[in-house]
Amino acid sequence: MSQEGQSQGRTGDNIIDYSEFAKVDLRVGKVLSAEPVANSRKLIRLTVDLGSEQRQILAGLLKWYKPEDLVGKYVIVVANLKPKQMAGLTSQGMLLAAPCGDSEKPVILTVAEPVQPGSKVC
Numbered sequence: 001m002s003q004e005g006q007s008q009g010r011t012g013d014n015i016i017d018y019s020e021f022a023k024v025d026l027r028v029g030k031v032l033s034a035e036p037v038a039n040s041r042k043l044i045r046l047t048v049d050l051g052s053e054q055r056q057i058l059a060g061l062l063k064w065y066k067p068e069d070l071v072g073k074y075v076i077v078v079a080n081l082k083p084k085q086m087a088g089l090t091s092q093g094m095l096l097a098a099p100c101g102d103s104e105k106p107v108i109l110t111v112a113e114p115v116q117p118g119s120k121v122c
Contacts, residue, residue, distance in 0.1 A: 034067035051118020
């Protein structure tokens with residue numbers, strides 16, 4: 001990213017204060033199961049352990065990931081996102097991912113070492 005691009009992200013309407021950021025509940029989750037969603041060419045249905053509960057999360061990753069390769073991964077989840085209906089199912093959170101270079105493939109954000117599911121990211 002150019003120097004100009006970096007500075008643009010730090011000014012104007014894109015800037016939030018800490019109190020706004022603190023509203024986002026980022027948690028470590030462990031993927032317990034993953035399967036393709038019927039009647040969808042993009043979605044994977046994940047069951048994620050967030051410590052005190054298990055959540056169903058739908059992710060548009062099927063083009064790049066085999067569901068079985070996600071099982072056991074420790075991922076970062078937006079835990080307080082409003083549930084969303086997709087393909088007749090409810091997604092109860094969102095996995096964080098980032099683009100990888102020039103590729104379209106999103107890289108799922110994980111932790112370097114296993115930590116307790118449900119741990120708050122701070």
